[in-house]
Amino acid sequence: MVNHIVKPLAPGLYFVATPIGTARDITLRALDILASADVIAAEDTRSMKRLLDIHGVPLGDRPVLAYHDHNGDKMRPRLLAYLAEGKSVAYASEAGTPLIADPGFDLGRVARSEGYLVTAAPGPSAVIDALNISGLPTDRFMFAGFLPNAQKARQTALSELSEIPATLVFYESPKRVAQMIADAATVLGGTRQAALCRELTKKFEECLNGTLNELTEALSERTLKGECVVLIDRKGDEDGEDMDVEAALRDALKTMSLRDASEAVSKASGLPKRKIYQLALEIGKTDQN
Numbered sequence: 001m002v003n004h005i006v007k008p009l010a011p012g013l014y015f016v017a018t019p020i021g022t023a024r025d026i027t028l029r030a031l032d033i034l035a036s037a038d039v040i041a042a043e044d045t046r047s048m049k050r051l052l053d054i055h056g057v058p059l060g061d062r063p064v065l066a067y068h069d070h071n072g073d074k075m076r077p078r079l080l081a082y083l084a085e086g087k088s089v090a091y092a093s094e095a096g097t098p099l100i101a102d103p104g105f106d107l108g109r110v111a112r113s114e115g116y117l118v119t120a121a122p123g124p125s126a127v128i129d130a131l132n133i134s135g136l137p138t139d140r141f142m143f144a145g146f147l148p149n150a151q152k153a154r155q156t157a158l159s160e161l162s163e164i165p166a167t168l169v170f171y172e173s174p175k176r177v178a179q180m181i182a183d184a185a186t187v188l189g190g191t192r193q194a195a196l197c198r199e200l201t202k203k204f205e206e207c208l209n210g211t212l213n214e215l216t217e218a219l220s221e222r223t224l225k226g227e228c229v230v231l232i233d234r235k236g237d238e239d240g241e242d243m244d245v246e247a248a249l250r251d252a253l254k255t256m257s258l259r260d261a262s263e264a265v266s267k268a269s270g271l272p273k274r275k276i277y278q279l280a281l282e283i284g285k286t287d288q289n
Contacts, residue, residue, distance in 0.1 A: 004028075004035040004057055009088035012117025013079075015104060016092040018047075020124045021201035023054050030121040031055055037090035039082050041067040041075070043103055044094040067091060068103050076107055083116045097125040101145045101171050126200050127169050130229035133207050134195035135274065137233065140166040147172070147180060154180065158187040168232040174198070177228045178219040184232060185212035193233040193272045199226035236271050245271065249280050258284065 014033050019025040034040065035057045042048035045064050052059055067075045082089050093102035098120075112118045131138050142164055147154045161168055172180050177196065184194070190213030197207045204226070208215060212232065245265060252261035262280050266273040 004055075005032045006035045007032075009033065009036050009038075010117055011083060011086045011088055012119060013083065013108060013111045014088065014090045015098040015108065015118075015120040016090050017097040017121060017123030017125065018051060018092045018095055019201070020095045020126050020129065021199065021205075023051065025124050025201060026051070026055065027121060027123045030123055031057060033090050033121050034092075036088070038062065038087040039079070039089045040064045041079055041089060041091040041107075042094070043068045043092070047094050048092060067107065072103060072106055076110060079107060080110065080114065080116075083111060083114075095124075095126075097123065100125055100127060100143070124201070126171070126197075126227070126229050129200045130169065130195070130197040130207075130231055131167070134167075134197060134231045135207075135209055136167045136193060136195055136231050137273070138167065140234075141169055141231075142166045143169045145171060149176065151179065151183060155183050155187050158184055162188050163235060165234050167234060170230045170232075172228045172230055174224040174226060174228055177224060177230065178216070178222075181212060181219060181230060182216045184230075185216050188212065188232060188235070190216070192235070193274070195231045197229045197231070198224060200229065202226070233272060245276070246279065246283065249276065249283060253280065253283070 014037060016030045016033055017027070018030070034052060040048060040062060042064060043066075045066050048064060049059070065075065065078070067079065079089055091098060091104055091107065093104060096102065098104040099108065108118050127143050131141060142161070144161060147157050147170060170180070181194070181196065190211060192212050193210075194212050194215055195207055195209050196215055196219075199205045208218060210218065248265050249261060252264050256264065258277070258280050262273055262277040266276045
């Protein structure tokens with residue numbers, strides 16, 4: 001068992017990222033803060049106590065207080081009173097990084113405005129994990145959180161995001177994800193590359209890749225479980241009308257590696273890198289024969 005470093009923390013608010021699935025993904029610094037904080041606030045106190053127990057962090061007589069969207073207005077003054085007394089307060093959402101589609105924003109904003117230390121122990125985030133495994137571009141991305149539940153409002157929100165030159169990342173429930181992806185295919189175009197990641201870091205982790213049309217078809221025959229992250233590639237010139245892609249690839253391959261040529265032509269054409277890479281492989285096979 002890891003011996004957690006217990007030492008007095010400077011008075012202030014400490015946002016602590018917690019695992020999104022696998023309990024061992026928590027950082028040592030996060031455990032040190034949870035072991036040392038005078039007060040622990042959590043979106044779900046049961047989950048927090050279970051996490052502390054798993055990692056052998058003694059709670060003692062320290063308070064563990066619930067702070068979430070439904071009680072924030074009432075609980076914030078109490079947490080701020082602890083800060084005014086010179087206490088250290090650690091806050092963690094139920095899973096992942098606080099404030100990323102989770103409670104905590106108003107608490108941090110008020111604490112900062114009143115001059116208290118506000119800092120964070122970074123760690124797990126479903127957004128970053130999904131970007132890592134999706135195979136979609138990570139050079140620029142936009143996290144758009146949860147889309148509206150109503151179909152018309154959801155389609156309107158998707159339309160407003162259609163021209164953003166970045167990978168779009170959404171959270172979605174397993175009950176709505178199939179309809180959400182179908183709406184995305186309708187609004188954004190069914191040929192856009194996308195990925196659906198679920199059960200991240202858990203035993204049944206899965207990442208489905210394909211166009212929005214392909215994912216829509218695949219999900220029509222499945223019932224999913226577990227929180228989902230949906231990623232959608234930026235808009236591109238799916239037909240390659242603005243340039244002769246094959247000619248550009250052949251020219252690039254004269255001076256560049258297959259990988260570098262694929263990346264360069266992908267950026268120039270707006271077509272998915274995977275599609276360009278496959279074309280480059282076919283060109284290579286043809287030239288060899």
